[in-house]
Amino acid sequence: MDQENKDSQKPNRSSDKEGHKSALSVNPGVADAPAISPYIKEQRKSLSKKETSAESLAEGILAGNRTALSKAITLVESNLEEHNDKAQAILELVMPKVGNSIRIGITGVPGVGKSTFIESFGSFILEQNRKLAVLAIDPSSQRTKGSILGDKTRMEVLSKAENAFIRPSPSSGSLGGVARKTRESMYLCEAAGFDTIIIETVGVGQSETQVHSMVDFFLLLMLAGAGDELQGIKRGIMEMADLIAINKADGPNEAYATRARAEYESALHLFPAPESKWTPRATTCSGLGGKGIDEIWNLIQDYISTTKTNGYYAKNRDDQTKTWFEESLREAVLDQFFAKEGKKESIAVSESKLMQGKSTLLREIKFLLGQ
DSSP states (O other): OOHHHHHHHSOOSSBOTTSOBOTTOOOOOOOOOOOSSHHHHHHHHTSOTTOOSHHHHHHHHHTTOHHHHHHHHHHHHOOOHHHHHHHHHHHHHHGGGOSOSEEEEEEEOTTSOHHHHHHHHHHHHHHTTOOEEEEEEEOOOTTTOOOOOOTGGGOHHHHHOTTEEEEEEEOTTOGGGOOTTHHHHHHHHHHTTOOEEEEEOSOOSGGGGGGGGGOSEEEEEEOTTSSGGGTTTSHHHHTTOSEEEEOOOOGGGHHHHHHHHHHHHHHHTTSOOOTTOOOOEEEEOOTTTOTTHHHHHHHHHHHHHHHHHHTHHHHHHHHHHHHHHHHHHHHHHHHHHHHSTTHHHHHHHHHHHHHTTSSOHHHHHHHHTTO
């Protein structure tokens, strides 16, 4: 059979005898989708794959290159020792440019609308001719340590903005959902020229207050009618809040939000006066409709002005650095303890004694510590 006859017997997958398209037709593939932010593509060209030394990445960060910033944050979040060493080298080079930003922590129960609020709030901040970085901490699986990291896709407007940078990071089981390296990531963002940093945490709870130790202003988002009014309104977290915003105050829910605001304001008066000399407030807002966003930003500005004037702003940052150092030191000592030769075997023996009731907890701890 010649080639012409072979071709004539091949099934036509594009159309049938009557000229209609067949279900078996193969459409041409689509082109690669563009980057979420069109500004990243141009910055990638100025940072080749070979230029990944600490010096070149630091230089790129100081120049505002977000590709260099992303690579440096990846090194910071890595658990490999060689990556950590490189990350520390980068931090040392950019540290003189760190600290010139307003650091805002935003937390709230799951479903309170944190991402929608940050989308609206962040857009307003950009309108004030500021540069915004959002560090969104995503909950990680306790089994696989994996995360969806979907916050960036829920902030579509900010993701495309030239003066905004969004970095979702896994919590990796860290206390309160704040990744262990969040502070260093924040420093890198400041060095890149972002003058407003938002840290969005996983949820709310007693352990969630860790974020308070790395920000200037702590915003707590709440919902009306959630039942918190009857349980001390989460006293542990409320005592740390500089502002409580009842979100989703729109439509038929607006009246409930207004009532909840009055209840929260009354509750805030029951707490001891904060060291900052700032009187915590309660307000209503709507992340979806943009209501109350400008008022929240003005209150943050008032807080920064007040605390800088009375000296608390600088003192608070110094105290935070001391706390961070002590926590990091304890973590390093703990890692070093477990890394010692023979420790795993000794711990297994002590665990066996405890389970069999042959020893006490304190005795075994002293034994392992060599006391």
